Amino acid sequence: MRLSAAVLAATLVATAAEAREVVFPLLVDHALLRASLARQLGEEADGSALVWGTRGGCRSLVLRDLRVGAAAGRVRVSAQATAHLGFRFLGFCFAPLSWKGNLESVARPALGDGWQLRLRDLDSHVYDAAWQRTMVASRLWDVAKGRLESELTAFAFDLAPPIEEAQGLIRASVEAARARPVLEALATLHPLGVEVDDEGVKVQVALDLLPADTTPPPPEPPLAPMEMARWQQLLESWDGFLVFVVKDLGAAAADPGLRDELLDLLLASRHGLLDALAGGPVAGVDPVRQLFLDAWDGLRGVVRQSVAHGGPQDRLLRYASFVAAGDALAALDAAAPSLGLEISSDGLRRLARVLDPTYVGDPLAYTEAPDPVLRELFHFHEPAPSESTPAPPPADESSWLGPRTAWAAPPPDELGTIARRLDRWLPRPDELTAYRDAVGRLLALVAGRTAGANAVEDRFARLYGVLVPAVAWQESCWRQFVERDGQVTYLLSKSGDVGIMQVNRRVWRGFFDLAKLEWDIAYNAGAGAEILAQLLTRYGAREASGRLENAARATYAAYNGGPGAYRRYRLARVPRAQRAIDRAFWEKYQAVATGRALDFVLCVERWSTPARERLSSASDPSMPKCSNSSRSSPATASISRRHASIASRPRASFV
Numbered sequence: 001m002r003l004s005a006a007v008l009a010a011t012l013v014a015t016a017a018e019a020r021e022v023v024f025p026l027l028v029d030h031a032l033l034r035a036s037l038a039r040q041l042g043e044e045a046d047g048s049a050l051v052w053g054t055r056g057g058c059r060s061l062v063l064r065d066l067r068v069g070a071a072a073g074r075v076r077v078s079a080q081a082t083a084h085l086g087f088r089f090l091g092f093c094f095a096p097l098s099w100k101g102n103l104e105s106v107a108r109p110a111l112g113d114g115w116q117l118r119l120r121d122l123d124s125h126v127y128d129a130a131w132q133r134t135m136v137a138s139r140l141w142d143v144a145k146g147r148l149e150s151e152l153t154a155f156a157f158d159l160a161p162p163i164e165e166a167q168g169l170i171r172a173s174v175e176a177a178r179a180r181p182v183l184e185a186l187a188t189l190h191p192l193g194v195e196v197d198d199e200g201v202k203v204q205v206a207l208d209l210l211p212a213d214t215t216p217p218p219p220e221p222p223l224a225p226m227e228m229a230r231w232q233q234l235l236e237s238w239d240g241f242l243v244f245v246v247k248d249l250g251a252a253a254a255d256p257g258l259r260d261e262l263l264d265l266l267l268a269s270r271h272g273l274l275d276a277l278a279g280g281p282v283a284g285v286d287p288v289r290q291l292f293l294d295a296w297d298g299l300r301g302v303v304r305q306s307v308a309h310g311g312p313q314d315r316l317l318r319y320a321s322f323v324a325a326g327d328a329l330a331a332l333d334a335a336a337p338s339l340g341l342e343i344s345s346d347g348l349r350r351l352a353r354v355l356d357p358t359y360v361g362d363p364l365a366y367t368e369a370p371d372p373v374l375r376e377l378f379h380f381h382e383p384a385p386s387e388s389t390p391a392p393p394p395a396d397e398s399s400w401l402g403p404r405t406a407w408a409a410p411p412p413d414e415l416g417t418i419a420r421r422l423d424r425w426l427p428r429p430d431e432l433t434a435y436r437d438a439v440g441r442l443l444a445l446v447a448g449r450t451a452g453a454n455a456v457e458d459r460f461a462r463l464y465g466v467l468v469p470a471v472a473w474q475e476s477c478w479r480q481f482v483e484r485d486g487q488v489t490y491l492l493s494k495s496g497d498v499g500i501m502q503v504n505r506r507v508w509r510g511f512f513d514l515a516k517l518e519w520d521i522a523y524n525a526g527a528g529a530e531i532l533a534q535l536l537t538r539y540g541a542r543e544a545s546g547r548l549e550n551a552a553r554a555t556y557a558a559y560n561g562g563p564g565a566y567r568r569y570r571l572a573r574v575p576r577a578q579r580a581i582d583r584a585f586w587e588k589y590q591a592v593a594t595g596r597a598l599d600f601v602l603c604v605e606r607w608s609t610p611a612r613e614r615l616s617s618a619s620d621p622s623m624p625k626c627s628n629s630s631r632s633s634p635a636t637a638s639i640s641r642r643h644a645s646i647a648s649r650p651r652a653s654f655v
Contacts, residue, residue: 020209022185023192024331026162026324028117029200029304034068035313036157037077041066052147053084060084061147063103070196071106075119077152078104083144102127103148109194109201115159117194117201122149159203161317162324163189165354166205169325170332172347182341185209185332199304205328209335231281233366234345235273238288240364241348242269242295243374243510248355249306250377252315258305260538263378264563265298270507271562274495277506286342289333296330322354371510380511380534381453383526384415384446415449418442419522424481424488436602439478439500443469443525450529459544460536460551467536467552468529469601470589471559475502475528477603480521490518501528507562535559539566549589556585 041049043066053060063079070076085097103126107119124145127133167186174182185207192204246262253259272291281287300323307319333341345364352363375382418438427435447468450456456464472478480500482491490499497504498517501524505514508531516523532555540555543566550570558566560581568574569582591597 020335021206022209022332022335023204023206024328026159026166026203026205026320026327027200027304028157028159028203028320029307029316030068030070031200031307031309031311032313032316032320033075033157033201034066035311035316037068037152037155038066039313040155041151051151052143058084061144063148070198073196074106075109075196075201076104076106077119078102081144085143099144101129102131103144105148105152107152109196111159111191111194111203112156115163115191117157117159117203119152119155122152124149162321163205165321165325165350166328169329169347169351170341172344172350173329173341175342181210182332207332209332231287232277235276235287235291236366237345237348237364238291238343239270239273239506239509240362240366241352242266243371244352244359244363245299245355247373247377249302251373252311253306253309255305255309258302258309259377261298261302261305263538265295265302267507267563268298269295270509274504274506278495288343288348289341292343293330293333296326300326318355318357322351325351325354368505368509368514370513374510378511378534381450381530383512383516383523383530384449385419385516385520385523385526415442415445415522418445419520422480422521423519426481426483426488432599432602432604436478436599439472439521440469440601442522443472443478443529446522446525446529450526450533454530454533454537456533456536457541459548460541463548463552464533464536466589466593467532467555468525469597470552470585470592471528471532471556472500472525473588473592473597473601473603474556474585476500478601480524492518499524499528501525501531503527503531532559535563535566539563543567543570549593552589553582553586556589557582560585 038049041051041063043049047064047066049063049066051061051063055062060083062082064082066077066079068075068077079102081099081101081103083097083099103124105122105124107123108121110118110120112118125133126141126144167189170182170186171179188206188208190206192206195202195204243266246266250259250262253262269291272294276287276291303319303323307316329341329343348364349362353359356363370382374380418441422435422438422442425431425435444465447465450468451461451464469478475497476491476499478500479491481488483489491502492498493502495504496506498514500521503512503517503524505517508527512527513523517527518524535558536551536555539558540551543554544551553569554566557568561568561578565578568578569586574582588597591600
């Protein structure tokens with residue numbers, strides 16, 4: 001479990017026989033303080049605030065460019081100032097004094113009654129336009145200083161809302177049978193002190209936790225079928241919550257870098273969800289707790305960056321409350337895991353509504369339907385289904401699956417024609433060549449269309465044209481359909497990977513249409529190609545500086561293991577199964593790049609048994625394993641051996 005340094009600041013004080021003091025930080029960012037102060041000063045749309053007098057009048061003090069930051073452990077408030085001082089008589093301004101420069105006031109933050117944060121012990125100074133000490137008329141300075149310090153002294157920031165949200169989330173995260181020690185601890189919540197650093201004003205909040213009962217709980221019985229279903233629903237509720245939060249934060253984030261971090265966070269959490277599903281339920285263990293703790297550090301970081309970019313005070317306050325609630329829960333869980341805190345659906349709903357209290361739907365709603373907002377947020381394109389016309393594909397078909405350097409337009413509706421031909425086609429041995437050529441052409445068309453839609457860089461054009469068919473080979477041996485129980489159906493792995501590109505329906509939920517992924521080979525190939533184009537741009541390109549082909553290796557590592565795995569192919573300490581996956585892909589990529597993939601893309605070079613007449617999803621010792629089972633170590637153990645030196649093998653027989 002990895003938590004942020006702020007959350008790890010939770011401390012335990014006193015002996016085991018006494019109450020323990022759990023401390024967590026409540027951070028008020030400088031941007032939030034600035035927004036709150038600007039509201040009090042009456043800042044207008046042009047960024048100016050009239051502090052005294054009347055605009056354009058004989059007497060006035062107007063502030064602009066209000067800033068709040070840290071200065072030697074204190075809060076520094078500064079602004080550009082324009083002051084006028086005179087007296088009006090018969091419509092004229094007599095003996096006017098005018099000055100334009102900068103004002104600065106440094107203050108000590110202090111916490112008063114009712115969790116009110118105030119500024120005390122003010123020390124104010126005046127500067128010229130170049131921030132040099134200057135002298136102004138004493139009367140004019142007295143007015144400017146007095147008005148500024150009067151406003152700052154009257155300023156109060158209410159910390160009660162984030163404290164209440166933290167208390168509410170903790171209450172919602174404990175079962176009734178275990179609630180007593182938690183509720184008693186919440187009743188002792190109190191501030192310890194206030195600090196100022198470059199991030200903002202940090203209020204150290206503490207609660208006293210009585211010694212926990214050390215009696216081990218009785219063993220939990222195995223989960224009943226109904227409890228198993230509820231266990232899976234809890235995991236899906238977490239994913240629904242995270243999508244809601246990602247969309248809320250992404251809609252307010254103008255910085256593309258923040259949106260990239262949100263996508264990283266979403267995909268990493270969904271890969272963690274796959275691991276949780278693969279491991280199965282453990283009696284008495286909250287399935288969402290670890291996902292929350294794993295994601296919280298990254299999530300609070302994105303929220304903090306959003307606050308630093310500024311915005312309306314109401315939204316910034318919601319962000320502060322969101323972070324405070326999550327920090328409190330994470331700190332309490334880290335300090336006292338024996339409390340048995342659980343991240344319930346009600347707790348997640350409460351935390352989600354901190355961000356958007358006006359939302360009328362269920363923020364935890366889980367649906368497999370495409371989500372246009374999610375697509376738009378991360379610039380994902382809808383793949384072309386089999387009935388539509390594709391964009392230009394790679395040209396130069398003379399070297400089948402060999403290097404290509406340009407795109408050329410296909411005949412009208414060629415993609416649809418090929419996709420309809422491949423629909424539910426399980427080729428006989430004498431049809432394998434025709435099947436291979438049809439799939440190869442479909443992948444070429446899809447790669448061309450997707451490269452154009454995503455504006456793949458010219459330097460990656462050839463690489464991307466090789467990457468798409470190589471990944472399809474690695475993932476499915478170019479299969480969309482298989483025979484199961486005498487019926488033709490779509491290829492589906494135990495972890496939920498679908499079709500020719502093995503697009504995982506949980507990881508990519510909301511980005512694509514699940515029914516089309518299952519039954520439309522053109523759509524599935526397009527979805528996989530879209531994912532590869534996105535990963536190439538976001539992660540693969542980072543690895544291309546030393547060797548261009550490393551971009552392909554990094555892209556596939558991210559495709560297989562999530563964004564955090566994009567450097568996996570070159571790291572020294574990698575699990576053997578994952579290293580085998582990356583090595584097998586690299587061999588396939590090189591074979592495709594040199595035009596020598598030949599018939600190996602169908603993984604049938606050892607099919608010599610007459611009884612096997614159709615491609616099958618069943619495991620067979622004579623058939624090289626494909627990545628529809630590549631996420632399990634038994635399947636990957638033989639990938640490298642069976643595909644060793646694949647580019648130098650003779651042309652395989654299909655019979």
